Amino acid sequence: MKLSLNWIKDYVAIPDDMDLKKLAYDLTMSTVEVEDVRPLAASFDKLIVGIIQEVLPHPNADKLRICKTDIGNGEIKDIVCGGANLAKGMRVAVACPGAVVRWHGEGEPVVIKNAKLRGVESFGMICASSEIGLADLFPAKEEAEITDLSAFDVPAGTPLADALDLNDIILEIDNKSMTNRPDLWGHYGIAREIAALYHLPLKEIKKFDASGIPAMKVEVQDSERCPRYIGAEIDHLSVKPAPYQMQNRIWKVGMRPINALVDITNYVMLATGQPTHAFDADHIKGNIIVRRAADKEELLLLNEKKLELTPDDLVIADTESPVGLAGVMGGSKDSVLPETNRVILEVANFNAAGIRRTALRYENRTEASARYEKAIDPERCEQALSMAMELFREIYPEMEIKAFSDTYPEKLVQKEIDVPVSWLEHRLGKEFSQETLTNLLGRLGFTVAFDGDNMHVIVPTWRSTGDISIKDDVMEEVARMYGYENFDGEKITTSFTGAINQLEIDLERKIKEYLAFRCGMQEVFTYPWMDDQYIHAVLGSTEGMLAISTPPSPTEKFIRSSLLPNLVKAVSENLRYYSEFSIFEGARVFFDRNYVSDYDETEKLPEQRKHIGGAFTGDYKNINALFRQAKGVLENMSRYTHMEALHFQQEIKPVWADDVVWLNLFRDDVKVGDFALLSKKAALESGIKNNAVLLFEIDIELLKPFTSRTNTFTHLPEYPLMDYDLSMLVEDTVKWEEIKDVILSKKKQGSVLQSVSFVEEYKGKQVPAGKKSVTVRLVIGSLEKTLTSNEIEACAESITKVLRKKLNAELRSK
């Protein structure tokens, strides 16, 4: 919302030397967020009023003229101009060199320089309103029309800002910061806050006296939705422009001046925050009725939008049909027309929720509906009425109020709240005298009385519509008026509690840190919704998934039941820049099943699990190394993160997996996840051509953290241990696990074989077809003595023998 400082000053005498930065700061700290404080005149720098002395033809151009223009101090300058309405004696806006304008009101701002136009030197430029941002205030009637400022009786050379009353400060308030303050949506409301903050007197608005005016017939059928309706029939009016000052103010705060009748209603709303409306009385058949619309009843709005109404909509109607959508917008039938001379002025109060529903239903939010939605108090109608009547009287001295009525069956009850002072002081951490409290709250319009420890507070009408309703609200008023900055805050003292021990939370962090720092994987975040393309490629179907009613895009409706589609998408997209990398993500996944809640028996939440997923990618040719890298990450995870061990097993092939390279992950007999190569088909459908992608996904809620670190200590060997490498040829169908099992079968009580590990596997030219070479490393040694080479050889011999016998292995070398 934009506010004019000059306008605010109508209601509160802000000292002229007030530091505006401080004013903005104080309002921001205590009332509403001031986003900007802008001197309006700054955008009119180097623009002055000039008086045309003579209009001469241009020697080289038919459409251009040379204007001998008085720019003050006796200086007459030649200005070349293409305006169609140039005339001797006209006052015009002259942009002197250095001024900023927009050519024909379009494009980027341009700085004016002295220039030659078709061979004639020109001092600056004579402007059209659109070129200097005044199009709404001085609308051009024709093309190539120069703005005629002759109505402003100022000497040549007067700065434009002075001549047009543009020396004002515009405050820009963040609307979000005052959604709970219906009283602030106008200049008077902000003036009231400023008066309270700085102990300044607030100007009262003189009450309108309606005595002696004949009654007007108004029928309010739904007083819950329309708590108050004031109608006044005013005659002997006409459609003419409003006085310049009124237009100027309306324009400065962002609305467009239209004509005096409409401008009065807008001016009153901008001043008081109370919307008002003027109907052309000649078009009202019978009398005003405030009622619910009939089902499918039609209404053509002012903006030519045709509505089919519902019984939840409140309308203003005459005896024939609706004439306006209450609190939102007038109808086209009874709008103010050029020939209008008699109006019905409406100053009404409508129920906030109803207005909001109607405005939303027809996507027709207006300045009026935005204010009604905040719950305006019905007492404010009087203020708006008084101001409107004063303006009518000023602009139309001949006007006559023919009829008047005020339907207000249930007066607003001011909230009364009891606040124990001891409670207030305890919560605020500060002591307050009765005088201080009376003063702080009194300045805001609260009535305060004390009875022992109890402070009895009567809330002003403008804060009584929900804004202030409990003692905590009163506490906030005291705190903000005292100044949030003036509370230092005490150190919080709490009792000593046990050490925090959250194993599951810690495990998740350990896993992430293990993957990132030990395994060199990069953590990524993706959205919970998935693109249909990747769901289809990776998971095949959307079965069991939940979907968003109003998705971010039509192809991103489903939310994830697996982390993999989005991880595959991330792989695919990063392959544009990198060819080998590994990434992981930890996030929750969702299933359309098992609806329960641990917190509330009536609540039904779907199953949501915390997963961690990863992807490794590299050239297909290096699949063996890539596989071992990825598998190593999973194999060692439990060791490094101190949780119960995981093991691999092939039980259920994931839908997205390659036919050969896949494994399931188990903790005991609980399946906790999958690890596999992304199938060629899924990769291609995800736009991945030459890269192998290995994926894993684990349900981390199924993992079991140990309660402490689980390393075990063994004594260092007293006698040397020997590494003994064996290379053998075996059928290429023989698996490592089989070789390992055969070798370990020789590790019996007292045997000198300590352990065996995999070194490498080779297939290729040096190995016969159908065979592979496998190298293993034996660790041989005794705990009792140093072995002789014969004893070592004997152990190795017994192992080669059993390998030959069980696996038909052929020893290559040692």
Add this chain to the structure above:
Amino acid sequence: MKEKLEELLREGKEKILAAGTENALQEVKASLLGKQGSLTEIMKEMPKLDKSERPEIGRIVNEIKNKLTGLVEQKREELVLKASEIPADFDVTVPGTAPSGGGLHPITQMCYDLNDAFRSMGFEIYEEEDITSELYAFDKLNFPPNHPARESMDTYWLEGHDTGATNEKLCLRPHLTGGSVRYMQTHKPPYRFVYPGRVYRNETTDARHERAFFQYEALIVDKNIDFASGKIMLQSVLSKVFGREVPVRMRIGFFPFVEPGFEIDMGCLVCGGKGCSVCKNVGWIEIMPGGTPHPNVLRAAGLNPDEFTGFYVNIGLDRLVMMRYGVDDVRLFHSADLRFLQQFK
């Protein structure tokens, strides 16, 4: 003879000191003390000497031998300590190989930094699931029934669960605060906990707005907490995270679930509060709402608001990380773009 020996000692000393390498020293040693060395050569002349002179010369020979041997050993030690087997043209300006290039997401880093700071002050970490009901997202937080945030233009409701009673309507949580009610319902006061997580808003995205972003809530509920106490807690947490004093100010703010409510600003770290484009020239950056939990929220959690009060803040993690590193587009956080993510180690 004596002169010869003295000459040998002098020359020997010079040669030993001049030796530049271990090998050269070995050669010098051999030339002086070896089988064909100078000293041996002189010794060969011993039989020619008069018998009476022999003991005296023998003593001198031994003395010289010991002196030279001592010098050689001394020199050898010197040379070994200085020695390098590496050619002198070895290029020490060649860059090292980087350790494996993984890392945590910058938001995770910030979250863990805050977790560490809060845990050091005795806070627990709590997590709620992402899908919640209207009951917990709005009702229990004192949002009026017609509050605009409840509408589908603001919140992502789930298909097939977007009508009916508030305990049946499901959405991707629009904020974390509902989770604090869940925590309070299932734990005994006093409370001290933080509560990080991702939240979702149906918004048009741009460089400053996202549909999915991260919040970090902290809540204390106890019997003796005054309304400004939280300022000290916040100041110490932010100062720890940013590694320097961070000024904090609280100003009026309105949120349905707190009363009184604050907007909490931190001093702009880019300009040090002088005003710059990052802070829109005000020197302060709005980073979180906060306040005292509204009595209705405490009631919803089963507490007596006359007995308990508290302090609550909701830190915008994305904004804090943007501030920390000068990131100018919030959408990068969910891009999974390694060119972006690998900048944060």
